[in-house]
Amino acid sequence: MSKKKDYINPNLKRGKNFTGTRSYTAQELFDGLKAGDTIDLARAITLIESNNHNQQEQAQALIQKCITTEHNSIRIGITGVPGVGKSTFIETFGMHLIQKGHKVAVLAVDPTSSVTKGSILGDKTRMEQLAKAKNAFIRPSPANDSLGGVTKKTKESILLCETAGYDIILVETVGVGQSETAVHGMVDFFLLLKLAGAGDELQGIKRGIMEMADGLVITKADGDNLNMVSTAMNSFKRALHLYPPKANGWSPKVLSCSALEKTGIQEIAKLIFDYVLFTKENNSFFAKRIDQNKEWFLSTVKNNILDSILLKPDNQKRIAKYLNQIDNNKIAPYSAAIELVKQISYTP
C-alpha cells in the first residue's frame, strides 16, 4: 500500500477533495482492512454510515469486496440493563480472549429511550485496557437520525471488522426498546447479563429477552454477593426451564462471573465455543446466518427506499410543511400522509 506514504500532496495526485480530509476509495480501504489497519477500519465504518450519495456508492463497493473474503468469526450479542456491569464485563472478557490469541472488536447498538429521548449507553472510558490493547477495536455507537432506525449499519460494521481480521465480534446493547431483537438478529450467540438480588423489578428481564438468550451470566459474583448469586442462578435455571426448547437443540446455560476477581470468565468463553461447535455440527449455525442475511437484505431494501425518498430536500420541505399544519391542528395526520405520498415519485 502506497497510500500511507503519499500524504505529501494526495489531492494533487487524485485531483479531488481539496480539503483537509480526503476521501478514500473502496480499494484503498479494503487494502487497509486486509492489512489490519485500525485507522482504515474506523474510516471504513464512517464511510458506510454516511448518508452522502457518492460515499454510499463507495461504501457499497467496499462491502461487495469484503463479502468475497472468507471469515471465520464468532458474533456475540451482549445485553443487560445499565448498572449490570456490561462495560466492565466486556473489558475483562475481551482481554481474556485477546490473551488466548483472538482479535476482538466491540460494536455498540445504542437505542435512544422513547421517553427520555436521550442516549443511555455507558461511555467507553471504563474499557481502559481494551481500548489500549493491540488486538482490540472499539467503535462507539453512531449518532443516528431516526429515519433508518438505530441498527442501520451494524451488520455492515460487523463485516468490516471481520475483514480486518477480528474473529470475535462483541455487539453490545441495553435492555430497553427494540435493540435486543435487532442485535439478536445479527449475532451467533446472545448473552444476557443479570444482577443477583434486590432490584429485580428495575433491571427487568422481559420475556422476549429471556427467550432470546443462549447464555445468562450473573455478574458481580464476589464477596458478600455470593449467596444471592447462587439463589439467582437457581431461579434463572428454573425460569429458563419453562421455555420451549430451542429449535437448534441448544439448552441455554446459566453461569456467573466476577470481573473484579476475574473469576468465571474462562467458563463463559468455553460455553460460547461449545455452542459454536454444537451448532456448527448440526448445521444450525449456518442456517441461522442465512436467515439473518435474508433479514439484512429486506431491511436494507426498506431503509434504502425510505432514505432515497424521504431525505430528498423537496420531500423534507413537504414533510416540514405538513408537520407544521399538524402542529396547528389544520390537517389530520392520516390525510396529510396520504396527500404527501401522492406528491412523491421515485426513480433510482
Place this chain on the structure above:
Amino acid sequence: MSKKKDYINPNLKRGKNFTGTRSYTAQELFDGLKAGDTIDLARAITLIESNNHNQQEQAQALIQKCITTEHNSIRIGITGVPGVGKSTFIETFGMHLIQKGHKVAVLAVDPTSSVTKGSILGDKTRMEQLAKAKNAFIRPSPANDSLGGVTKKTKESILLCETAGYDIILVETVGVGQSETAVHGMVDFFLLLKLAGAGDELQGIKRGIMEMADGLVITKADGDNLNMVSTAMNSFKRALHLYPPKANGWSPKVLSCSALEKTGIQEIAKLIFDYVLFTKENNSFFAKRIDQNKEWFLSTVKNNILDSILLKPDNQKRIAKYLNQIDNNKIAPYSAAIELVKQISYTP
C-alpha cells in the same frame, strides 16, 4: 340510512361486486358509525386494514370524514405479561365504566414474538360479560403481515371507535417486543399491570416500560395474596421514585385491585380521570396528542411508501428471486438489496 334495507339486490343498484359480500362506501360507513352501529364499526375497521388499493381509497375518505368530528375520548393503553390477568381486568374495568355511563371499545395490539413467531395474545373468551354488553365493542388484533409493522392501523381504529361514540378506548398489548412503545405513542394514559411476589424475573418489567407507565396496578389483590401485594406496592412506589419526574408534571401512582372481588376498580378509574383533568389543565394532554399525530403522520408516510412499492407483483417477484439467491449463498444480502433498489421506481 337505507343501506340496511336495500339488500334485495344491492349489486344491481351499484353495478359492482357480484359476490356475496358487497362493499360499503365511506359515506355509508360513516353514517353507520355516527348512528353507533357496531356492525358498521367492525366493517369500517376491516376496510382500513385492507391492502386492496380501491378499499384504501375508501378508507382514506372515511378517515377524512371521521377526523372532522369532535371527540371527547380517553385513550388508555394497558400492558402486562401473559398471566397477569389482563383480560379479566379489562372485563371488570370495562363493565365498571359502562355502568358509569361510558361506552367502551377494546382494541388489541398483538405483536408476534420474534423467536416463537407465534401470536401470544390471550383469546377474548375471558371477556364474556363485556363481549355481550350493549355499550362495549371488542376488536381482536388483526393478523398482519410484517411489511407495515404490527400497529399499522390501530390509530385509525381508535378514530373509528371514537366516531361511533366510544368515549373510553382501551388498547391492550403484552409485555414483549416493541408493541408497548407503539401503544404508548397512541394513548393518553399508559397503565401497567403487575403481579405481586414470586416470578418477578419472568413477568419482567423492562426499564423502558416502567418509564412509560402513568399508573401501575398490582392485580389479584385478594385472599392470601394481600401481604405480598402490600410489599410489592411499596417496592414499586420506591422504584417509580427513582425515575426523573415526567415532563407533564404527573407522578405515576401505584394501586392494586382484585377482579375476583371487584375491589380497587373504582380507584383505578378515578386515577385515570384525575390524570386527564390534571393534564388538560396544564395543556399537556393536547400537546401529547399533537406529538402523537406527528408520529402518526410519519409512520403512515413510511408504511404507505413501502407498501405501494414492495407489494407490487413485479417487486414481490424480484424479492423472491434475491431471497432464493441468498439462500444458496450466491449473492451478498447487502449487494442484493442495492441491486434491487436500483430496479425499483415509484410513481403515485
